[in-house]
Amino acid sequence: xxxxxKKREFGAFITDSFNFFKLYGKNYFxxxxxxxxxxxxxxxxxVIFGFRxxxxxxxxxxxxxxxxxxxxxxxxxxxxxxxxxILVFILFLLLIIVNYLYPVFYMKRIAEGAQKIKxxxxxxxFKNNAGRIFKICIGMLFIVLPVATILIGIxxxxxxxxxxxxxxxxxxxxxxxxxxxxxxxxxxTKRGFIxxxxxxxxxxxSYPNGNEKSPYWKYWGACIIMFIMMYMITSVFxxxxxxxxxxxxxxxxxxxxxxxxxxxxTVGIIFFIFYGISMLASxxxxxLMYINGGLMYYDSRTDxxxxxxxxxxxxxxxxx
Numbered sequence: 001x002x003x004x005x006k007k008r009e010f011g012a013f014i015t016d017s018f019n020f021f022k023l024y025g026k027n028y029f030x031x032x033x034x035x036x037x038x039x040x041x042x043x044x045x046x047v048i049f050g051f052r053x054x055x056x057x058x059x060x061x062x063x064x065x066x067x068x069x070x071x072x073x074x075x076x077x078x079x080x081x082x083x084x085x086i087l088v089f090i091l092f093l094l095l096i097i098v099n100y101l102y103p104v105f106y107m108k109r110i111a112e113g114a115q116k117i118k119x120x121x122x123x124x125x126f127k128n129n130a131g132r133i134f135k136i137c138i139g140m141l142f143i144v145l146p147v148a149t150i151l152i153g154i155x156x157x158x159x160x161x162x163x164x165x166x167x168x169x170x171x172x173x174x175x176x177x178x179x180x181x182x183x184x185x186x187x188x189t190k191r192g193f194i195x196x197x198x199x200x201x202x203x204x205x206s207y208p209n210g211n212e213k214s215p216y217w218k219y220w221g222a223c224i225i226m227f228i229m230m231y232m233i234t235s236v237f238x239x240x241x242x243x244x245x246x247x248x249x250x251x252x253x254x255x256x257x258x259x260x261x262x263x264x265x266t267v268g269i270i271f272f273i274f275y276g277i278s279m280l281a282s283x284x285x286x287x288l289m290y291i292n293g294g295l296m297y298y299d300s301r302t303d304x305x306x307x308x309x310x311x312x313x314x315x316x317x318x319x320x
Contacts, residue, residue: 001023001115002016002019002020002023002024002110004107004110004111004294004295004298005111005298005301005304005305006298006299006305007299007302007305008295008296008299009218010217010218010221010222013218013292013295013296013299014222014225014226014292016295017226017291017292017295018288020291020295021288021291024106024110027116027117028106028117028287029287030119031102031106031117031118031119031122032102032284032287034119035098035102035119035122035123036098036099036102039091039094039095039098040095040280040283040284042091043091043092043095043279043283044276044277044279044280045276046088046091047272047276047279048272048273048275048276049272093137095283097133097137098126099283099287099290100183100290101126101133101183101187102122102287103287103290103291103293103294104183104184104290104294105122105125105126105129105187107184107291107294108125108187108188109121109122109125111298129187132186132187135193136182136183136186136193139194139197140179140182143193143197144178144179144182144197148175151171151175152168152171152175154167155167155168155171156168170220172227173219173220173223173224173227174204176223176227176289176293177204177219177220177223177293177296178197178200178201178204179200180200180289180290180293180294180296180297181199181200181203181204181293181296181300182196182197182200184293184294184297184298185199185200185297203215203297203300204216204219207300207302208300208301208302208303209302215296215299215300222292222296223289223292223293223296226288226289226292227289229288230282230285230286230288230289233281233285234278234281234282237275237277237278237281
């Protein structure tokens with residue numbers, strides 16, 4: 001059994017994230033696929049077929065010298081594209097909610113002492129917390145997202161004077177950690193959205209007792225390491241179609257059709273299939289980051305560390 005509520009150093013976040021999957025991975029991903037599998041398949045299909053059509057129309061019109069080709073295509077299919085856009089938005093929203101909150105509910109049950117989680121139990125967590133899920137979605141959409149967008153936008157503007165690069169390296173992991181802490185705290189406590197958001201920000205820089213050194217750098221470092229690992233793995237799936245496409249451009253006889261719209265034919269299908277696989281791999285591998293975020297949250301809850309340790313000692317005494 002894994003201990004969640006305890007202090008961890010930088011390296012422990014990485015090793016314990018993998019240890020979590022060694023202990024619970026089979027059960028974790030079984031439930032993950034049962035709950036989220038259909039959404040993952042539908043999202044991948046949308047990327048492969050929907051984006052291929054849109055990018056094909058956009059690039060085909062521009063390379064053919066027809067400046068308003070894409071505008072005409074949109075106006076002629078406005079109704080269909082509007083309905084499709086709404087459905088895609090709902091699909092992606094559901095995917096984000098499930099992908100973000102599934103690790104939260106799963107880790108919460110494991111931290112409370114459960115050994116093997118059933119799919120129905122996780123589904124009941126989603127159902128019982130429907131109101132809070134709606135509230136946190138509103139809060140994320142109208143409070144967290146605008147602030148994050150402004151901070152990221154300023155960082156990109158400052159790229160002109162180099163300092164923006166360092167700000168991006170700091171801001172991206174910090175925003176992810178704040179969001180992860182917010183999710184875990186909101187559904188592990190009875191705090192409101194603003195209270196949990198306040199805690200998630202404060203806990204990045206200090207522990208509740210205020211007597212220990214700031215945990216910011218170990219949280220930032222653990223997050224950036226996980227991100228680099230994810231990026232290296234998923235890049236394999238994006239580099240393959242790019243090499244394939246550029247190889248076709250250099251080796252195939254030029255008839256004008258491929259250059260006019262490279263997303264048509266076999267090359268276009270292969271490109272978006274690999275792109276869809278890359279996105280699918282990113283979504284699945286993101287669980288590693290969410291679990292890592294959960295371990296950091298439990299590290300920050302020093303108010304519960306001693307309580308949990310005492311309960312475990314009492315349990316040992318009873319078992320003996």
